[in-house]
Amino acid sequence: MIVIYHSFAKIREVLKEGNQKIDFDSQSSLAKFLHNIAQRFPNEKIVWCHWDCKANLNLEAIISLFHHNQLMLSFNPGVHSFLGRKIGYVEESLCVSVNKKVSYPTWQMSSAVGVIHASVVIALKDQIPLDVDFDYYLNSVAKLAMPLGLFCYSEPRLLSGSMDWISPKANSFTLFKFVKQHYKTRWVFLLGLNLALYESQWMILPYFYALFFKRRKTTAFPFNLRSVQSSxxxxxxxxxxxxxxxxxxxxxxxxxxxxxxxxxxxxxxxxxxxxxxxxxxxxxxxxxxxxxxxxxxxxxxxxxxxxxxxxxxxxxxxxxxxxxxxxxxxxxxxxxxxxxxxxxxxxxxxxxxxxxxxxxxxxxxxxxxxxxxxxxxxxxxxxxxxxxxxxxxxxxxxxxxxxxxxxxxxxxxxxxxxxxxxxxxxLKAPMGGFRTKPVLQWQKETIQPKPSPTVMLYRLLHQTQEQRSAYKTTLFFKFYSKQTIKNPLKYLISYKKQWNQSLYWANQLKKQS
Missing domain, CATH: 3.90.550.10 (Spore Coat Polysaccharide Biosynthesis Protein SpsA; Chain A)
Structure with a gap:
């Protein structure tokens, strides 16, 4: 196991098991050094830890937590993630609202503490640029590699005890850049639209800044999942x-x-x-x-x-x-x-x-x-x-x-x-002949809820406000061509009533359940 202690842009100390010190280039970026150390020690787990978290680093736990080599574990002990709550305007998945009390699947990684195997770093060589901003690099690696079979988790057991930690936070330019490099281009527009609609923020310069960057893609499938053997x-x-x-x-x-x-x-x-x-x-x-x-x-x-x-x-x-x-x-x-x-x-x-x-x-x-x-x-x-x-x-x-x-x-x-x-x-068998169509509680309402209250219930229970707002925007556009009201203003008024009706019944279901 190799442990890299850092102060964001600066490497402070590098230790091998037994507190054996390893020489390093103090001018190297953390991402670049991570690749260099992986090449030197291809069979080792590589841990990164901020200097302020050193006393809380739980090295003993890593042995059991890191049960196979295609894991990427990290933990942010602070309140806010690097990309902040606004990433919810473009990310619909469960990776946004992280439960920090348990091991939780997410691509949102942190420079505070984490661990990855050298073989994974080597497999991703030349596929993901070595960003100077270490938090940006870690989030980029996890976001791109997670769908390919890299198992990424927020893992609170990497640290022991409690501590005060203020996570680095991406500014608006960095957020828009991340969206452009990791999502389809339309989400850059939707991020700007949602910020204008729900927060009265007009991000014109960050929007145009992001358009100068290309979307990042992994060009080859880097992992052999058949070789995984958990302990x-x-x-x-x-x-x-x-x-x-x-x-x-x-x-x-x-x-x-x-x-x-x-x-x-x-x-x-x-x-x-x-x-x-x-x-x-x-x-x-x-x-x-x-x-x-x-x-x-x-x-x-x-x-x-x-x-x-x-x-x-x-x-x-x-x-x-x-x-x-x-x-x-x-x-x-x-x-x-x-x-x-x-x-x-x-x-x-x-x-x-x-x-x-x-x-x-x-x-x-x-x-x-x-x-x-x-x-x-x-x-x-x-x-x-x-x-x-x-x-x-x-x-x-x-x-x-x-x-x-x-x-x-x-x-x-x-x-x-x-x-x-x-x-x-x-087989998708036909329904049984004695089934009766259930009468839903909102079925006789003059204004029918949109989306279905059960869909809204899930979003109330498991998504952030930003994610629900983004869904409201995309649903507005999706249903516009499928309904009879073609006047945009009248449709907007009708849509708001249906959305509020869905919220009402979802909250009723929440109480009943």
């Missing part, structure tokens, strides 16, 4: 419970059970929650008792429809080490469970969502990476992580419960990885 022990007993909510799909569910029956790694228990809102109805799943199954089947029948309620009932019955949240209209290969557990153990993951595609559809992603969502019908989660989570009933019969559940996991310090293979075939 974390996440699979012990390797037992699996499967959760399947179902409603009116008797034959499709039977096929799923048959796929589970022939698995090379059998589940221990399958928990089926059958829903039928007709009060005098009874279960139609006769094969659960007339056929022999190589696993325990826990059948729950309820007259209350709703996937959120059904999955919560099933979660209460989970006893195995791992939970497979499945749909009732999927197909899987016979070695599916075995391969997923193998990948989970290799990556040191505690929650994964698996590539789920329809017949003839090509998968969009081909590598393992940190996913921004969650699939409630295609995911494996460790039981110890799922015990403190539930599907928020405020999303029932709407959209967003998947993403909300994923955020509950992340706010516990459990990241969600996307696994491209083995794949799940999603």
């Amino acid at each position: 974390k022990q996440v699979v012990d007993k390797a037992t699996i419970d499967v959760i399947i909510p179902t409603i009116g799909r008797k034959q499709y569910l039977y096929d799923v059970l048959c796929d589970l029956r022939i698995q090379t790694h059998l589940p221990k228990k399958v928990i089926i929650v059958e829903q039928n809102p007709i009060l005098e109805s009874a279960s139609e799943l006769d094969y659960l008792t007339t056929e022999s199954w190589p696993f325990e089947i826990k059948a729950i029948f309820t007259h209350q429809a709703g996937a959120c309620n059904a999955r919560n009932l099933a979660i209460d019955e989970v006893t195995s080490e791992w939970v497979f949240l499945a749909d009732d209209d999927i197909r899987i290969e016979k070695d599916f469970n075995f391969k997923i557990l193998e990948t989970i153990n290799r990556m040191g993951a505690e929650a994964v969502s698996i590539c789920c595609i329809q017949k003839g559809e090509k998968p969009r992603f081909k590598t393992i990476f940190q996913w921004g969502s969650f699939g409630s019908g295609c995911s494996f989660v460790a039981r110890k992580a799922i015990e403190k989570c539930s599907f928020n009933r405020g999303y029932e019969f709407g959209y967003g419960e998947d993403s909300d559940f994923g955020m509950q996991l992340r706010n516990q310090g459990i990241d969600v990885l996307y696994i491209p293979e083995p794949q799940i075939l999603h």
Whole structure:
């Protein structure tokens, strides 16, 4: 392990394990020196730490936290990030509102403290410019490499104890430059528009300044994820419970059970929650008792429809080490469970969502990476992580419960990885014949909410004010061509009423849930 102590632009001290001092060029920028030291010590972890954080640096923790070489960990003990809250006007993802109490997935890195493996620095050589501003460089590396399979986290355990820290903060020119170099050009315009609309700031000079810079792109795929081998022990007993909510799909569910029956790694228990809102109805799943199954089947029948309620009932019955949240209209290969557990153990993951595609559809992603969502019908989660989570009933019969559940996991310090293979075939079966269309609370309102209140609920619970404002702007433009009011002023008045209606009902759902 190599530790670089610095005072932003100046390197103060470089130590190898055993407090062995390493010579350095005091005139070198931190980014350039990081590359030089990686070339000299290609098998080492490289730690950076600001001089003011030296007494709080937790070197012992890094050994366990850095459980494989394709990690980038950092922590900003201050209140504000380098790019500040205004990056929310262009960044919609969960990476903006960082939970600093737990290990949290984000590309927002800090010069205060961090660690990366030398092999990653070498892999990115010549792909990302060595910016003089170290914070800018670190954020650029994480932003560009995170979608390619570099696993980036805000990790509070890098520092011990409490301390006062004022993070360096990008000015308006730097912010606009970062947006131009890491997003599509239209977001530079939208950043300026949002600042004018919501903060009455007219950033004309930063806007034109940013246009002189080209967008940064990685020209080659730099990482070999098949070589990753985590030192974390996440699979012990390797037992699996499967959760399947179902409603009116008797034959499709039977096929799923048959796929589970022939698995090379059998589940221990399958928990089926059958829903039928007709009060005098009874279960139609006769094969659960007339056929022999190589696993325990826990059948729950309820007259209350709703996937959120059904999955919560099933979660209460989970006893195995791992939970497979499945749909009732999927197909899987016979070695599916075995391969997923193998990948989970290799990556040191505690929650994964698996590539789920329809017949003839090509998968969009081909590598393992940190996913921004969650699939409630295609995911494996460790039981110890799922015990403190539930599907928020405020999303029932709407959209967003998947993403909300994923955020509950992340706010516990459990990241969600996307696994491209083995794949799940999603048949998209027709809805059961006895389903009834739910009557939503706002359905009879004269002014219909836009967006859907369940979509707004997610944004209220998990996004910043800047992110919600940016969404309001983009939604305005997206729906303009799809609605009947063509007078821009009249449309704006109507849109504001619909947005406020959505906010009202989202807050009602928040209270009810």
